[in-house]
Amino acid sequence: MGTGRQARRFEVYGTVQGVGFRPFVQRLASDLGLDGWVRNVDGHVVIDTAGSTAALRRFADRLQSRAPALSRVRSVRASCEVPELPARGSGFAVRPSVTGHRRRAPHEIPPDAATCAACLAELFDPRDRRYRYPFINCTDCGPRATVITGLPYDRPRTTMRFFPLCPACSAEYRDPGDRRFHAEPLACPACGPRLAWHPAQGDTTGPVALRAAEALIAAGGIVAVKGLGGYQLVCDARRTDAVERLRRRKHRPHKPLAVMVEDLAAAHRAGHPTPTEERLLTSPARPVVLIAGHSCGRAVSAAVHPGTGRIGLFLPTTGLHHLLLRDLGRPLVVTSGNLAGEPLASDDAEARERLARIADGFLAHNRPIAARYDDSVTQAVRGRVLTIRRARGYAPAPLPLPVPAPVPLVGAGAQSKHTVTVADGRRAVTGPHTGDLSDARTLAAFERSYADLVALTGVTPQAVAHDLHPGYLSTQWAAALLPPGRRVAVQHHHAHIAACAAEHRLRGPFLGVAYDGLGLGDDGTLWGAEILVADYTAYRRVGRFATAPLPGGEAAVRHPDRMALGYLYGTEILGKSPSPPELAASAREFTARLDPREAMTVRTMIRRRLNCPRASSAGRLFDAVAALLGLSGEISYEGQAAAALENAAGTARRPALPWRVVRGDGLWVYDPRPTLTALLGELAGRTPVPLLAAAFHSTVAEVTAALVERAVTGGAPRTVCLAGGCFVNRRLLTDVRRLLRAQGLRVLVGSAVPVGDGGISYGQAAVAAARLKGG
Known part of the structure; x- marks a missing residue:
């Protein structure tokens, strides 16, 4: 040399x-x-x-x-x-890429990134050849996971292979000094994708298509826009008539809708973003961020986020979004292109069929979508970022596995807010949010997401981890995927806290608090408010909430009034405290609001134990209290009643209601009957509902601290993982963390990994890796 x-x-x-x-x-x-x-x-x-x-x-x-x-x-x-x-x-x-080299870790696929400042400047520069070109991008921004069809990552292995580069783009692609040197999604108006407008009659393309779509939105119409990872439904966020029409057609009567605004100044006109929320809004991931909305609703219609004081805002993610926002000069509802409960539409023909009764027109383009990606949803709690839905912009970035997986494996996930995770070695890759596994269509979306992950990560699973619940479609899928000897059953709440622990790379045992709606326990009953001492291989239940019946099973989840009757007439009896009849007697004002025949039917079901599975669920207790306070009737989305209760509490502060923790069957158990009796008594005494909502939150936080304190006194670890969908509740999370830290405990909560069921598949992978490594 x-x-x-x-x-x-x-x-x-x-x-x-x-x-x-x-x-x-x-x-x-x-x-x-x-x-x-x-x-x-x-x-x-x-x-x-x-x-x-x-x-x-x-x-x-x-x-x-x-x-x-x-x-x-x-x-x-x-x-x-x-x-x-x-x-x-x-x-x-x-040099050209090569393939065929096996490695013991998943290939890492970059998430999509929002339009960078340099591209944005070109987008609105009349002298630039990409002036107002909706698909502008460079090596620092643009589609990634949604266009990749194979690795190594080169243009022929993306959906851009259908668009040969023009001489000008080809020169940029080959110039080491150019910002677009080897930018695989590179395109321009001469050689790249083109917009197309499909109204009821007549089609147009290019800039004319964009103007037609904008005119319809300005007139109060609803447009299906083809985004990065699927179709989005767009309308004027200021027009109540347009928003309510979208809700009716989409079958989404109450759940808040995401709103896209042009920049941070517009975000401040719609709400009160904190510095942390501003950083989230302007990050390359461009997630939807839940921020405090203006009480007067001057920037967007109140119909956008009914029943909650928080509004989901996000900034434009693509050149097309920037053009829409700049041209229309108003905030836009930008929500998933689907009927409620269905997967996001990503194929053009599928979208035209499924969204025909929702959208008044379609603003599409001719670049295929390689993988379905919905928008991510986040919130900041006292400066800490929590991911509620992990999708575009975050997935499929890898996550750590503290115990390396000895064989390639897959975590099949749960039933709601579903994700799937593949893992090998020290890395796990969680796919994007695929929705609730409720029918064949959502199951097909799950299978497609899994196939995409396997193809792109190079992980071919030899083991599958799944939930205990035999009725979950994900469990049934796991049973069909691999034989029994290659399946690892993971209890729902163990997976929740393992996901939190794994993200934080914990090694030793930890204490977990898992609060959610429902999950099948290892004893065959329904759990949902669990204190567990665990590591990645096993757990021990040390505390819980008292059980109550769910009259009608799923019907009780949809009708919080039924859940309230379940607590009034069927709460588990734990030692000496008000008996169910005494508790029910203090609820005459509540029962008087109900249909007498239906209330009698439910009481009979409870008394005779007919279709009344029992559950120790924090989520269902929140539902019951919301119903007792008159905050909810029939709900249309999971967590609606609890969100109404949190919203009612607002910023009010009130000491905790009476509570009681007793010892039973080797566990510490919270008995909610003193709490509910006091709540109903104060309600009858005309204590304002916001104060009672605040008092209930304080009560659950104190009870949690008491259960954890007793567990630690009994020898449990001093590191506590908080997980489960109930901790999306900002007030509950803040109060629980404060009280636990006051005990000198280390308190962890997921950030990159959703605290709800979207993190279950990752937790399953972490548990399965540890169990398989241990033989």
Whole structure:
């Protein structure tokens, strides 16, 4: 090699494909006078280079310290074994990708990234050749996961393969000094995708299509817009008539709708974003962020978020969104393109069929969507970010596995807010939110998401982890996927707290608080308010809430009034406290509001134990209290009653109501009857509902602290993981964390991983990895 000249091979692992990493390496090596080449190899990057010792040392340091913003370098392996020595003075090049090299970790697929500042400036520059081009992107932004069809990540393995580059784009693609050097989704008006407008009669394309869609939205119409990962339904967020029409057609009467605004100034006109929420809104992921809305509703119609003081806002994610917002000059409802309960429509023909009765027109384009991705949903609680729905912008970024998976495996997920996770070695990849597994259509969406993950990560599972509930479609899918010897059953709430622990890379045992709606326990009963001592292989139940019947099973979930009657007439009797008849007697005002015949039927069901499964559920207790306070009747989405209760509490502060924790069957158990008796007594005494809602939140927080304190006194770990959908409740989460930290405990909650059932598949993968490693 000559004096002072050496050769090195660098293998770079992490999120290093689809993020401008090869162009970055080419520029870095050229600036340092190195010779050689860089190429994608399956899911990582391989660099063969030669030069002076000093230049190679600087190159190795800057590979990580100056890596592109969207990349995530996890490890760099360096060796002197360079199969082909670069010739002196040959320069540095980007070589074609190669495949076929097996590695023990999933390939890392980059999430989609919102339009960057440089592209946005070009989008609105009349002198630029991409002026007002909806599909503008570069190496720092644009579609990634939604266009990739295979690895290594090159244009022929994306849906952009249908759009040959024009001479101008080709020159940019091959110019190492250009911002679009090897930008695989590269396009322009001459060679890239085009918009198309499909109203009831007559079709148009290009800029005319955009103007037609905007005119319809301005007139109060509803337009189905083809986004990055699926269709979105768009209307004027200021027009109550348009919003209510969308709700009727979409069969979504109450659940809040997401609103897209042009910039942070517009976000402040719609609500009160905190600095943390501002950072979330402007991040490359561009999630929907739940922020405090203006009480006067001056920027958007109150019909957008009924029953809650928080509004889901997000900023434009694509050039097309920027054009719509800039041209229309108003906030827009931008919600999932589906009927309530169905998967997101992503195929053009499917969308035209399924959304025909919702949308007045379709603003589509001719770039296929490789994978279905809904919008992510987040919130910030006292400066900490919580992911509620992990999808576009976040998925499929990898997550850690504290105990490496000894074989490739898949976590099948739960039933609601479904996700699927594949894992191998120390990494897990959770796919995007696919909705609730309620029928064949949503099951097909799940299977498609799984197939996409397997194809792109290179993980072919040899084991499957699943929920205990035999009725879940995900459990049935797992049973059909692999034989019994390769299946790992994971209890629902163990998966919840394992997901939190794994994200935080905990090693030893931990204490878990899992509060949610319902999950099948290992004793065959329904759980939902659990205190568990656990590690990744096993758990021990040390505390819970008292059980109550669910009259009519699922019907009690949809009708909180039934749940309230369940607590009034059937709460588990724990020692000496008001008996069910005495508790019911204090609820005459509540029962008087009900239909007498229906109330009598439900009471008979409870007394005779007819179709009344019992559950120890925090979520169902919140539903019951909301009903007792007159805050909910029949609900149309999960968590609606609890959200109404949280909203009613507002910023009010009130001491806790009476509560009682007793010892029974080796567990600490919260008896809610003193709490409910006091609540009903104060309600009869005309205490304002907001104060009672606040008092109930304080009560549950104190009860949780008491259950945890007793567990720790009995030898439980001092690290506490909070998980389950109830902790989406900001007030409950804040109060519980404060009280536990006051006990000197370490308190953890998921951030990148959803606290609700969207995190179950990841928790299942973490548990299965540990159990399989232990034999």
